[in-house]
Amino acid sequence: SQQGEEDPQALSIQEGENATMNCSYKTSINNLQWYRQNSGRGLVHLILIRSNEREKHSGRLRVTLDTSKKSSSLLITASRAADTASYFCATDEEGGETSGSRLTFGEGTQLTVNP
Amino acid sequence: DSGVTQTPKHLITATGQRVTLRCSPRSGDLSVYWYQQSLDQGLQFLIQYYNGEERAKGNILERFSAQQFPDLHSELNLSSLELGDSALYFCASSVLVGTDTQYFGPGTRLTVL
Numbered sequence: 001s002q003q004g005e006e007d008p009q010a011l012s013i014q015e016g017e018n019a020t021m022n023c024s025y026k027t028s029i030n031n032l033q034w035y036r037q038n039s040g041r042g043l044v045h046l047i048l049i050r051s052n053e054r055e056k057h058s059g060r061l062r063v064t065l066d067t068s069k070k071s072s073s074l075l076i077t078a079s080r081a082a083d084t085a086s087y088f089c090a091t092d093e094e095g096g097e098t099s100g101s102r103l104t105f106g107e108g109t110q111l112t113v114n115p
Numbered sequence: 116d117s118g119v120t121q122t123p124k125h126l127i128t129a130t131g132q133r134v135t136l137r138c139s140p141r142s143g144d145l146s147v148y149w150y151q152q153s154l155d156q157g158l159q160f161l162i163q164y165y166n167g168e169e170r171a172k173g174n175i176l177e178r179f180s181a182q183q184f185p186d187l188h189s190e191l192n193l194s195s196l197e198l199g200d201s202a203l204y205f206c207a208s209s210v211l212v213g214t215d216t217q218y219f220g221p222g223t224r225l226t227v228l
Contacts, residue, residue: 033216042117042205043219088158100171101146101213105158 005106006089012112019076021109023089024069030092032065032072033103036085043088046074079113086110118142119220121206127226133194136223140187140208146170147189148209148217149181153202164189165212196227 007022023032031050035043049056049065049072056063062075076083090103118141128134140147149161160173164183175181178196183189193200203222209215 030213035219040203040224042221043207044117045216045218048216090158100163100165101209101211101215101217102148102160102163102171102173103150103207103217104160105150107157 006087006109008109009107010110010112012114013079014114015079015081017079017113019079019083019111019113021074021087021089021111023072023074023106025072025089025091025104025106026070027091027093029067030101032063033090033092034061034063034072034074035088035090035105037088037108038085046087076111079111081113081115083113084111117218117220119206119208119218121204121220121223123223124221125224125226127228128196129228130196130198132196132227133192134196134225136191136193136204136206136225138189138191138206138208138220140189140206141218144208144210144218145187146209146212146215146217147183147187148207149175149189149191150205150207150219151202152205152222153199156202158205161191170212193225198227201225201227 033048034046060077065072086108088108090105120139145166148163152158161175163171181191205222207217207219
């Protein structure tokens with residue numbers, strides 16, 4: 001079953017605008033990761049935010065995490081046509097540092113940035 | 116380029132057949148993960164190996180098996196293939212056994228006819 005649910009399912013914006021995608025999850029987590037996937041290709045890791053962090057930045061990306069609401073958001077500022085892709089959140093559920101790990105992915109948000 | 120390699124890129128086979136997908140992790144990574152991406156199920160975790168040992172198991176069918184070899188490369192074996200096994204199969208790797216950034220390979224696209 002899908003742990004994360006992204007919202008919206010699809011987003012279409014103009015170059016230069018900001019894009020915000022949201023993710024909700026159900027269980028306690030160690031961390032939450034965001035990935036990008038260009039059509040039919042591999043997943044590119046964007047950012048990891050740990051459960052004890054509330055906000056993280058990487059270039060034009062800003063991720064927030066609210067563990068009380070079990071939700072996260074990904075903001076892409078000053079979007080470019082090259083940002084067109086599917087964006088997935090993935091949660092790593094609680095388990096010790098020595099226990100195994102698994103990522104549970106949401107269904108993704110398809111972002112289209114129009115030139 | 117994540118540093119994770121997967122072969123082959125594409126695989127077309129018939130129902131009932133058996134195939135082997137291969138993954139080489141990033142240099143220094145001890146954990147290897149396998150994921151399946153299909154249109155109806157989305158991205159699903161299959162199995163994790165760490166330094167040769169199975170460490171976590173997801174929704175992996177009994178017809179599927181995996182192993183990690185001493186040189187840390189991994190193979191995913193899919194047998195008695197069905198049409199519904201057609202999907203993208205991704206391998207990912209990480210340094211740690213537990214919670215850690217996972218780096219994904221380009222995937223193997225399997226088509227079962």
